[in-house]
Structure formats: structure tokens, C-alpha cells
Amino acid sequence: MHLVKIHAPDFDLATTLDSGQVFHWEKVGNGFVGAVGDSLVCVEQGRNVLKVRCGRTPQPTRQRRALPRIIAHYFALDHPLAEICASFPNDPAMSAARHFCHGLRIIRQPKWECLATFICSSMKQVAHIRQISKALRERFGAARQIDHQVVHTFPSVQRLAESSESELRKCALGYRAKNLLATARLVSLGEADLDAWSALSDTDLREKLCALPGVGAKIANCVMLFAYERLRAFPIDVWIERVLREKYFPGNGKTTTQRLREFSETYFGDHGGYAQQYLFHYARTALRKSGAPIPQERNTPLHSDRKDKGKDARTVLRKSGTPRDSSTPLGMTKRRMRGRL
DNA sequence: CTCCAGGGATGAT
């Protein structure tokens, strides 16, 4: 089964796939198996090279011929990584992250796959997002085969749009099911044209994405960075917020999230999204275990700890089974979808 | 067991 070698200097496959930007690659042997678009591949890291094997596809010869180009484009091997890293600000935290994440690239993900996956990501750990992605693919995706093992592609917009909330909830989506379904329907109806949005400015693109159910500033920035190649987009999640407060605003207990956002958009420069991903992966892997415990910075440092107050009531109220579809046929509860989209 | 996670929508100040 055809092996292709692709020149890939300055690229670390494992670091890239483990950095929390993509969630469907599975480690098999010395390589990783996953779908790139509609074709299933096994990718293995070599010395300055990627070894790629292709599974069965509907159009074998055509796909096989285009494979190197597709793979190189997907992993963004054309990004001038040295220049990008050189554009990062020169401070201790950034330098540590840059060194730790050597070879990490922001890859080019399919728009719908990226959007749908990050709608599922809210208040979920990376391991959980992988689990949800797998459940969605196995239930709604198309089966592909490579090396005697079956892997499923990410489900199409139409397939998810014609599913139901209760069916989506079987994939451990929880409250995210309604948002994923509503967004899938908007995209499938053409009211949200993900491809056409490529032509928009960063500001307009963010506005369009934020109008989708289940998409706020953070997820919009993730989709902009990982699927629209907007390398300035700077998603601020709980990890990045900790890094910013701890490394860039130490002691300032009353730094607003608004201030953090302004800082992140100017300080990190033209490739702020790249810088953000380096800081994120560094904080999650190197900083968490065997290091600084990350102080956690409780807000409300003044008066009144208010011991419990709720937090256990819902555990008691949680009845068994029947999540009930909550009957809002199109879930169009987001006001911003009103008017000209 | 508790705690927390690549947040967002909503309603109350």
C-alpha cells in the first residue's frame, strides 16, 4: 500500500497533534492514523520527513497522486515557522514556550469539522473532546479502512443537520447537543456559508461566527485560527487566562478580562495565534505536572467566602434518564441571527 | 468522593 515521503523540516508531528488544536488523530504504532478531508492516512514522523500511507479511497489513483500536496497543505508545512517564532515577543514565558514547543505548527483544518468540534469543546477537557469527536464519527461518519482497522471520517453538515438532539446526546454531548444541531441546520440551509466567509475581514468573520449558536469569542477565535488561517486570532481559555494573569499581570488581582483581551491582541503581534498555541501547550503539559502548581488566583479575595451555596442541588435533582428534547425545533434562540446574516 | 475542564446564554444588578 503505497508509501509516500514528504519533505517536512522543522515539524514535530506528535507535538502538533497533541497540542489541543485537533482531536481525531489516534496513535497507532509509531505513527498516527486519521482522516484528512475524505481520505484516511497513516502518518509517521521521520528525520526531516513525513512518511505517509494512504488507505482505500473512492478514487484511488487520483487521491494517491494528490496525496503529498494534500498532506503538506493540511500540516501547513509551507508556514515559515522560523520567521513566525522569531516574531514572538521576547519575554521569559514566551521563550520557554517557544523552546518547549519546537516544531509545533497550526494546521489547516476543514471548516465544518473544526467548527463542530469546538462547539463540543466548551467546559470539556481535551481527552473528553477526543471522546466526543470519536463518538460523533462512529455514529454519523463514513467508515474508511487502513491496515485492517476501520476509522470513521467526520460527519457532514447534512448528516448532523438531519439528526436529532436526543441522538446527538448519545455522544455524550450534554447541553452542547442543541447548539451543534442548530448550527448544523443553519450551515446546511446556506444561512451560514462557511466557505464564503473566507473573504471576510477578521472582524467581520468573528462577528459571523459569534452569531452561530454555541459560538462565542473564544470558540470563534479557535475556528478562525485553526480553519481560516487567521494567525492573529488569540483564543483565551482558562489555561491562557491563567498564563496571562500569572506571567504578564502578576499581582494585579483586578485585571479585567477585557484588558487581557486588548493586551493579547496587540502584544503578541502578527502571529499571536501561534504564540497563543505555544503558550497553551506549554502550560498544559510542561507547567502542570512537576512544576509550579499555578496559583489558581481565586477571585473575590475580599470578605465573604460563601462556603457552599448551591453546587450540590443539581446532583440531587438529577433524575435518571430521559433528557427530553426540550422542544425548540430550530433552537434559534440567538438574537443576532435575526436580520441580514 | 470532589474538582475541574480550550464557554456560552441568560437574567439580574
Place this chain on the structure above:
DNA sequence: ATCATCCATGGA
């Protein structure tokens, strides 16, 4: 405009 609360789920 900011702030609190709820939303489900499962790994650590």
C-alpha cells in the same frame, strides 16, 4: 455594561 448562575459529562 459587568456579574452570577446554569448547563452535562467524565477523567483525574
